[in-house]
Amino acid sequence: MIVLGIIAAYICLLLFLGLFSSLLFKGTSQDYMLASHSIGPFMLLMSLFGTTMTAFALVGSTGEAYVEGAGVYGLLASSSGIIHSLCFFILGVKLWSLGKKYGYTTQIQYFRDRLNSDKIGVILFPILVGMVIPYLLIGVMASGTFINAVTRGTFEAGTFPGFLEEGMNGGVPKSVASFAICVVVLIYVFFGGMRGTAWANTFQTCVFMVLGIVTFYVIAMKLGDQGSLMASLKHASNAIDAEKLTRSHMSKTQFATYFFVPLSVGMFPHLFQHWLTAKSASSFKLPVVAHPFFIMLVWSPCILIGLWATTDLIKLPPPVAGNPNAILPFMVNKLNGDVMTGLLSAGVLAAIMSSLDSQFLCLGTMFTEDIVVHYGGKGRYSEKQVILIARSFIIAIVLVVYVFSLFEPRRVFTLGIWCFSGFASLFPLVFASLYWKKLTKPGAYAAVITCAASWIYFFRESKFGLDDKFMVTYGGYETMPVMTMFFLTAIAMILVSLVTKPPSEETLQKFFPDKPTA
Amino acid sequence: MSNLTLKQGRLIIAGLVILLIILHQDNWNWENSNLVFGFIPVTLFYQMCISIGASAVWFLATKIAWPDELEEKVLAEISDAPEKGGDA
Numbered sequence: 001m002i003v004l005g006i007i008a009a010y011i012c013l014l015l016f017l018g019l020f021s022s023l024l025f026k027g028t029s030q031d032y033m034l035a036s037h038s039i040g041p042f043m044l045l046m047s048l049f050g051t052t053m054t055a056f057a058l059v060g061s062t063g064e065a066y067v068e069g070a071g072v073y074g075l076l077a078s079s080s081g082i083i084h085s086l087c088f089f090i091l092g093v094k095l096w097s098l099g100k101k102y103g104y105t106t107q108i109q110y111f112r113d114r115l116n117s118d119k120i121g122v123i124l125f126p127i128l129v130g131m132v133i134p135y136l137l138i139g140v141m142a143s144g145t146f147i148n149a150v151t152r153g154t155f156e157a158g159t160f161p162g163f164l165e166e167g168m169n170g171g172v173p174k175s176v177a178s179f180a181i182c183v184v185v186l187i188y189v190f191f192g193g194m195r196g197t198a199w200a201n202t203f204q205t206c207v208f209m210v211l212g213i214v215t216f217y218v219i220a221m222k223l224g225d226q227g228s229l230m231a232s233l234k235h236a237s238n239a240i241d242a243e244k245l246t247r248s249h250m251s252k253t254q255f256a257t258y259f260f261v262p263l264s265v266g267m268f269p270h271l272f273q274h275w276l277t278a279k280s281a282s283s284f285k286l287p288v289v290a291h292p293f294f295i296m297l298v299w300s301p302c303i304l305i306g307l308w309a310t311t312d313l314i315k316l317p318p319p320v321a322g323n324p325n326a327i328l329p330f331m332v333n334k335l336n337g338d339v340m341t342g343l344l345s346a347g348v349l350a351a352i353m354s355s356l357d358s359q360f361l362c363l364g365t366m367f368t369e370d371i372v373v374h375y376g377g378k379g380r381y382s383e384k385q386v387i388l389i390a391r392s393f394i395i396a397i398v399l400v401v402y403v404f405s406l407f408e409p410r411r412v413f414t415l416g417i418w419c420f421s422g423f424a425s426l427f428p429l430v431f432a433s434l435y436w437k438k439l440t441k442p443g444a445y446a447a448v449i450t451c452a453a454s455w456i457y458f459f460r461e462s463k464f465g466l467d468d469k470f471m472v473t474y475g476g477y478e479t480m481p482v483m484t485m486f487f488l489t490a491i492a493m494i495l496v497s498l499v500t501k502p503p504s505e506e507t508l509q510k511f512f513p514d515k516p517t518a
Numbered sequence: 519m520s521n522l523t524l525k526q527g528r529l530i531i532a533g534l535v536i537l538l539i540i541l542h543q544d545n546w547n548w549e550n551s552n553l554v555f556g557f558i559p560v561t562l563f564y565q566m567c568i569s570i571g572a573s574a575v576w577f578l579a580t581k582i583a584w585p586d587e588l589e590e591k592v593l594a595e596i597s598d599a600p601e602k603g604g605d606a
Contacts, residue, residue: 070559078565081572097592237557245551245559281589285580292572
């Protein structure tokens with residue numbers, strides 16, 4: 001009960017923060033969705049980092065290291081450190097300048113203007129939403145699993161209805177915990193809007209980084225049990241099987257082609273929105289530099305904890321051993337007292353919620369700005385109605401995600417990779433829109449359709465993420481599906497752009513003003 | 519550093535990023551099961567160094583390749599034409 005009490009107290013604190021930030025709310029939809037362009041360097045760093053480091057980074061990386069070994073860090077963490085900052089640098093700054101100059105607040109507004117296509121939103125919006133859903137699903141699923149695992153033994157049989165208690169071992173049922181987290185995030189997003197979300201993100205990112213370090217220390221000391229930290233670390237790591245320390249079971253081409261996955265940050269709607277609406281271009285300097293280092297701070301302890309879970313120093317019950325998503329909560333619960341487990345759980349939930357909130361808000365903004373207001377007509381809806389429509393759409397999406405979370409669970413890591421792969425395949429589109437004058441409207445449509453078709457095809461082939469070993473093989477070499485999707489999208493975009501009518505002189509002058517047109 | 523042009527700075531950063539990408543594919547560590555400092559697997563330690571290297575390269579980028587002129591230009595354009603914008 002102590003664990004649950006601490007989690008509840010943390011949630012109350014978070015709600016207070018959301019309500020407090022709402023006192024600064026100016027009452028306009030512009031302020032609600034964009035905090036009136038007031039997000040400076042530190043909050044931008046925390047927001048960008050908080051939203052990219054989520055259940056995937058904590059629960060997913062620990063579980064994946066437990067299954068695949070130490071090589072997991074190289075698959076995504078170090079490559080993300082290089083590629084994410086590269087995207088902030090080559091895309092973020094340029095997009096900020098266009099957002100500032102022409103007043104764009106969502107990526108569809110930008111593409112609509114750049115491609116001179118009123119209908120691009122109709123095709124891009126459902127695809128972006130469809131690809132965000134697996135990412136939301138990761139957070140909702142992981143929060144349920146985590147809370148259930150750390151509260152096991154809290155409730156007596158019969159506390160909850162029978163259908164909820166099956167396999168719950170006296171913990172909060174997963175479906176109830178997931179639902180509660182969704183409601184909490186919705187409340188502070190609704191009250192605080194972008195400002196509340198950015199504040200909550202900053203607060204939660206600090207919480208999960210500090211508590212992450214504490215978690216690592218406590219687990220290392222308890223598991224190694226040698227008196228000093230260094231001796232305990234050595235004892236725990238020496239018990240790891242040699243095979244888990246290497247990448248002998250991992251294909252070299254798979255490892256190399258994982259590099260395409262982090263390109264997803266180029267098209268993630270909530271990151272795109274941050275780029276368009278940051279306070280200044282120089283606000284990006286801190287995130288660009290600190291992001292790789294912060295990724296290392298979060299991922300490396302998780303990888304070691306996942307590796308230690310494979311050793312004889314701790315005995316995993318069969319349900320935990322068979323569910324990589326349950327490794328981190330099990331280790332936290334098993335190796336800590338109630339108070340510590342409660343605090344550490346709050347840290348993990350902070351990471352999960354700090355990603356869900358930005359995504360929820362961004363989806364609401366996109367729906368109202370890109371679909372309702374754009375196609376319904378400006379001035380048709382009042383400020384209050386726009387906010388109401390945004391909130392209604394967010395609730396609808398959360399309900400869809402929640403229902404999906406009740407089905408057979410996937411590995412958090414695998415589901416995350418599928419989500420990132422879809423967005424990464426759209427990278428050629430955003431890159432070409434900023435740096436290639438010959439990108440045409442039909443070329444962009446070809447890119448979006450090819451990306452969606454190839455993503456759906458491969459995702460279906462992988463049994464919707466159930467086959468976590470799914471690869472595309474060329475001449476015996478295994479590659480990540482994202483590589484094929486990326487090149488198919490790029491080829492379709494280039495070929496169609498080259499054979500269709502180039503953009504108008506007016507468009508070229510607007511987006512490439514410094515150089516003479518080709 | 520201040521003697522470098524923006525173009526030279528960007529070329530240096532591009533070169534360093536390509537170098538990081540090549541170094542990331544550390545085939546030579548594939549079968550190595552040694553522990554650095556007695557507790558960090560070599561493959562993990564090496565990739566952590568890549569992360570630190572990435573932060574260093576991006577720090578350098580903010581010093582020698584950052585498009586400061588872009589921000590100044592945009593802000594100047596906005597102040598010159600306050601009525602423009604918001605037509606998305």
